[in-house]
Amino acid sequence: MVIGLSGCSAFAVAAAHAETVPEALAKAYQSNPQLNAERARQRATDENVPQAMAGYRPQIAATLGYGLQAVRNLLVDNTIAGATLKPWTIGVTVTQTLYNGNKTANSVRVAEAQVQSGREALRNVGQGVLLDAVIAYTNVLANQSLVEAQRANVTSLKETLGIAQKRLNAGDVTPTDASQAEARLARGQADLNAAEVNLAISQATYMQVIGQAPQRLSPAEPMDRLLPRSREDAIAQAFKGHPAVIAAGFDVDVATTTIKLAESSLLPTVTLQGSASRSRDSDPTLGTFGTDQASIVGQLNAPIYDGGLAAAQTRQAKELSTQSRLVLDQVRNQARTAATAAWVSNEGAKTAVSAAEAEVRAAGVALQGVLRETQSGQRTTVDALNAQQDLVSAKARLIGSQRDRVIASYSLLSAIGRLDVKSLGLNTPDYLPEVHYHQVRDAWHGLRTPSGQ
Numbered sequence: 001m002v003i004g005l006s007g008c009s010a011f012a013v014a015a016a017h018a019e020t021v022p023e024a025l026a027k028a029y030q031s032n033p034q035l036n037a038e039r040a041r042q043r044a045t046d047e048n049v050p051q052a053m054a055g056y057r058p059q060i061a062a063t064l065g066y067g068l069q070a071v072r073n074l075l076v077d078n079t080i081a082g083a084t085l086k087p088w089t090i091g092v093t094v095t096q097t098l099y100n101g102n103k104t105a106n107s108v109r110v111a112e113a114q115v116q117s118g119r120e121a122l123r124n125v126g127q128g129v130l131l132d133a134v135i136a137y138t139n140v141l142a143n144q145s146l147v148e149a150q151r152a153n154v155t156s157l158k159e160t161l162g163i164a165q166k167r168l169n170a171g172d173v174t175p176t177d178a179s180q181a182e183a184r185l186a187r188g189q190a191d192l193n194a195a196e197v198n199l200a201i202s203q204a205t206y207m208q209v210i211g212q213a214p215q216r217l218s219p220a221e222p223m224d225r226l227l228p229r230s231r232e233d234a235i236a237q238a239f240k241g242h243p244a245v246i247a248a249g250f251d252v253d254v255a256t257t258t259i260k261l262a263e264s265s266l267l268p269t270v271t272l273q274g275s276a277s278r279s280r281d282s283d284p285t286l287g288t289f290g291t292d293q294a295s296i297v298g299q300l301n302a303p304i305y306d307g308g309l310a311a312a313q314t315r316q317a318k319e320l321s322t323q324s325r326l327v328l329d330q331v332r333n334q335a336r337t338a339a340t341a342a343w344v345s346n347e348g349a350k351t352a353v354s355a356a357e358a359e360v361r362a363a364g365v366a367l368q369g370v371l372r373e374t375q376s377g378q379r380t381t382v383d384a385l386n387a388q389q390d391l392v393s394a395k396a397r398l399i400g401s402q403r404d405r406v407i408a409s410y411s412l413l414s415a416i417g418r419l420d421v422k423s424l425g426l427n428t429p430d431y432l433p434e435v436h437y438h439q440v441r442d443a444w445h446g447l448r449t450p451s452g453q
Contacts, residue, residue: 091277101267
């Protein structure tokens with residue numbers, strides 16, 4: 001069902017080309033600062049994996065020493081021999097960890113689980129941005145329609161005031177009727193001003209969320225074709241597909257693996273170190289003028305007592321794991337509540353639209369009848385004014401109901417985790433966080449990001 005105001009005012013004026021909801025959502029998906037900032041955060045989270053994998057790789061360090069050394073030697077004949085020496089040393093050391101209590105392996109698992117959780121957090125932010133864009137879009141449409149309705153109301157009230165003044169001059173009505181019409185006109189002008197203010201605010205919000213000022217907007221329609229068929233289905237889809245629930249599951253994996261990571265500090269570490277160096281000394285009194293060295297050394301370090309640090313970290317990790325499981329239960333409960341609320345709101349919005357449409361039709365018929373009866377003297381001016389106000393109020397409720405109907409459908413889509421580019425079929429490339437992940441996961445060196453920074 002196209003959401004507009006047939007019979008009172010369309011949500012948007014038809015044009016050669018008017019922006020649609022999918023086009024606005026595509027722009028927000030591409031340019032929204034909040035969403036782009038979250039993407040940058042996720043790219044930073046990806047770097048935790050190569051940092052963890054560095055534990056598998058050798059560590060290479062080079063040393064170079066050079067200096068000036070003044071030497072005064074006392075010889076056996078009590079003479080002094082002095083010289084200025086220029087000793088230098090160069091060397092390289094390679095260290096490879098062979099075993100560290102599986103600390104590296106568990107660090108990689110933690111980092112990868114953090115990446116998975118971060119991707120779901122990014123998807124959740126994307127849902128929020130798209131829903132904000134829908135709200136901004138429909139608010140502009142609704143406020144445009146409200147402004148049009150209030151302008152039409154002011155025009156009608158001016159006509160009513162003119163008629164009342166003519167009838168007053170003719171002696172058909174009292175000054176009270178003219179004053180009442182004048183008061184209603186003042187109220188209508190105030191309502192028009194308030195509607196124009198709200199429209200300006202909604203246009204600014206549209207600019208903030210979508211990235212450009214609204215021009216001509218097409219009527220919006222609810223996304224019924226993508227919605228679940230029942231409340232139970234909505235809850236099941238929320239449990240299965242909502243990014244907050246999935247992210248909380250990965251957070252449990254992070255916390256569980258962190259226990260093993262803490263326990264690795266209690267296990268021995270085995271390293272292999274190879275080194276080579278060359279040094280030269282120009283002291284003529286020494287028996288040698290240089291030294292070349294090479295060595296390969298294996299080393300085993302076994303912790304005996306660290307003051308209870310590792311034990312405390314392990315206990316702490318276990319408590320955090322318990323907390324993460326409880327948070328997962330909490331998030332699932334929140335997802336159930338959100339899905340239920342979104343389902344009920346969407347169903348209620350359908351009823352509200354139908355009721356508002358019936359009210360507008362009845363109020364329009366009533367106004368026409370009251371106007372005819374006023375002209376024949378069976379009704380007073382205030383009766384006509386009241387009927388006009390009833391119609392304006394009914395139109396405002398219909399506009400709000402139609403806006404709420406669209407927002408409720410998208411909110412339900414968000415509650416079940418399907419408010420995304422793929423589900424909506426938006427004409428924009430989908431941001432794939434795994435692309436950056438694979439670009440940096442096995443990077444051994446390089447200071448530039450894949451984007452060239």
